[in-house]
Amino acid sequence: MKELDIREVADLSGVLPSTLRFYEKKGLIRPIGRNGLRRQYHENVLNKLQLIALGQAAGFSLDEIAVMFNAEGQVAINRVQLNLRSQEIDRTIRRLQLISQGLKHVARCSKQEHTQCEEFKKIVTRGLRLIK
Incomplete structure (x- = not known):
């Protein structure tokens, strides 16, 4: 399991750290811990961010997208x-x-x-x- 800090996730995804923190508040993504003051994420957060971007491009609200992830954070899409x-x-x-x-x-x-x-x-x- 590879861990990425918030800056690495931002750099790799093109999503601002402030947006990552907002997504966290909305329950879309979850950090796996901290390294000092920096949030740490599992590398699969990049896939989630791609799904969030796709959902937004398709016109879904963040609340609608949040429902597409189950309690464990796995994709649970309503077909x-x-x-x-x-x-x-x-x-x-x-x-x-x-x-x-x-x-x-x-x-x-x-x-x-x-x-x-x-x-x-x-x-x-x-x-x-x-x-x-």
Whole structure:
């Protein structure tokens, strides 16, 4: 078992020491002890920090991420919750792709007034359906 102090974890993960202490308060990570004043962590904390970053990128709150670790700190993922979030992300991607299409069309459209452009009207109509 390799131990890393808080500075090493910060350097290897890119997560600020203050953020590490905050994650500790939220119950997301746990030190295994201290070396002087410096917190010591098991090297597997780096994997946890990657999972936390992935969860945040997926839009989960820290409280939602905390629930994904059991009392022993092991991953206990709710697969239904992950599936629902992935579906939300897929809908967002489709909506953003449509917005991008609309912007590209407007940028190259030769019509003076875009609201008179039939292709633009189709894009806007499809976009409105996705928003609802």
